[in-house]
Amino acid sequence: MLAKLKTIPLYALAAILLIFTGYPFLYMVATSFKTQQMYFTDPFGLFGSLQFGNYIQAFETGLATYFMNSVIVTVISVLLIVFIASLACYPLSRMKFRFSRLLLLVFVSGMMLPVHSTLIPIFILTSHMGLRDQLPALIGPYTAFNLPVSIFILSQFMSEISREVEEAAEIDGCSHWRIFWNIVLPMVTPALATLVIYNFLHVWTEFIFGLVLITSPENMTLPLGMQRFYGEFSVNVPALMAALTLASLPIFVVYFMAQEKIVSGLAGGAVK
């Protein structure tokens, strides 16, 4: 009995934190289903209404375009990141050479870099390449700035593989490419899945490069689109909340499907 009493403050603390972390989401979703009228009369009612008018309106005002743009940029960037990181990690973690440790350190230290310190030259470079205000402009920076953490995570996984299988393949005369593609990569599939999810989350929500490199609405990704929505809909709060909910939906779908992967990837991605 005493033991049970002792847990009550803990439950109370857990509940307070639950409200703190969860309430904003509840507010967002509940508001998105209200009419404007209802929002003004009862801004905090949670389950009062269920009408999808706001979602339709959000879609009609460009959300579909932003969504497509985000999908395109995210898919291409994530594939590039994972492919380039795997290529780089193969020699870095499977073949020891003179500067391999130093090189790995240089690659990984990119994690510490604030994007601001590269923003102006990348802006100028993008203009010179004729890519300014076009969707492909985002792919380069997104790839570059997600490589450090990807190389960090993947090189740890790759260096844990035992050498025996590889050696056997070498004696059989397998080329480096076949060892890489048919032996090493399949053995790190779980790590690759973690990388895909991790990078998806980062690229999907990236804001500042988009802000600097993209100006016209038809090329905007979701985070930029949402900001634009706010400019247009600051009066129509329910429609804005519908847009925010829709934009966050893919993240939470992935999260509920692969919670363990995200959590473990995060713990592994931070400096141990």
Place this chain on the structure above:
Amino acid sequence: MPGRCGRFADCRRDPLPPLADRYGKDVGSLSEVIVNQTSNSSLRKGKKNRRRHRGWVICMYLAPAVFVYCIYIFYPIIETFHLSLYEWDGGFTRRFLGFDNFDKLFSDRIFWKALLNNLKIVFTSVFLQIPLGLIMALLLLSKLRGRRFLQTIYFMPHLMSTVAIGLLWMFIYDPVNGAMNRLLNVFGIPNIAWLSDEKFAMPAVLLVIIWQHAPFYMILFKAAIVGISEDLFEAAAIDGANAFEKFRYITFPLLIPTIVTSSTLAIVGSLKSFDTFYIMTLGGPNNSTELIGTYMYKQAFIHFNMGYGSAVAFMMFLFAFIAAGLLQVIEARRKVKGAA
């Protein structure tokens, strides 16, 4: 540590390159070389070829990453420094200034204010965010029911896009209809214009930062605590330690390295902060929430002071560089201690 011998051993394990055929028959296959013990000279020649081939392979695999790094990371950092020496509005002409931009920067009141605000983020991380993350982690590892559900919800804020977070919280902070004011009204506190009041804007945005990032530390601490050996807790239990004593004398001391590393990372995190502040306040009102990041953005892309903006950006690089160096030193010292 593999020494010179170790490297040679590695070489020998190397596969026979398909290219080897081009270098003549005497190379043979690797196993043949080892089994037949071919003459010394041909062995040396084969080894040399293999080493050259191996160098090629390494370069080819690293090439794409090096290429991307050069274009989007190394070159921009150097160019940022180069541009910081000019007065330039983004047009065709620019004027060389030497270090004048930096001179101006060091006597720029707003820059120092921004730096102070960045420090506020660091302190908030160390003294509020990290402890909150630790408390959340301890709750998740306690004997409460529904821990999985708690973790699922606790972690959600960290996933959401910062733009969405900023916009969402702007309505929570709404001076008239916002949830925050309604909550405080219950305690008899009158409405506050959170984001447009110089006194309240910074704490208001910092609360959002805590909301977003505490779950990250929760996950770090949870992983670190799970990694602590169960034997220690059992031994403590035999000695009659209660839950608090176990935390005080086992968990906490063993978490100190994680706390130190997280605190150093908080410096880097603060330098990277931008989105939430840009969305919610744009550095205002009256620069009260200005960060180095928002200040740099405004100088370069709103006022088109590209040279001055570059000087701010280069300072950000220097600060991050120092923080990264600090982290390296801490890690190295920890390793030395671990070995001793």
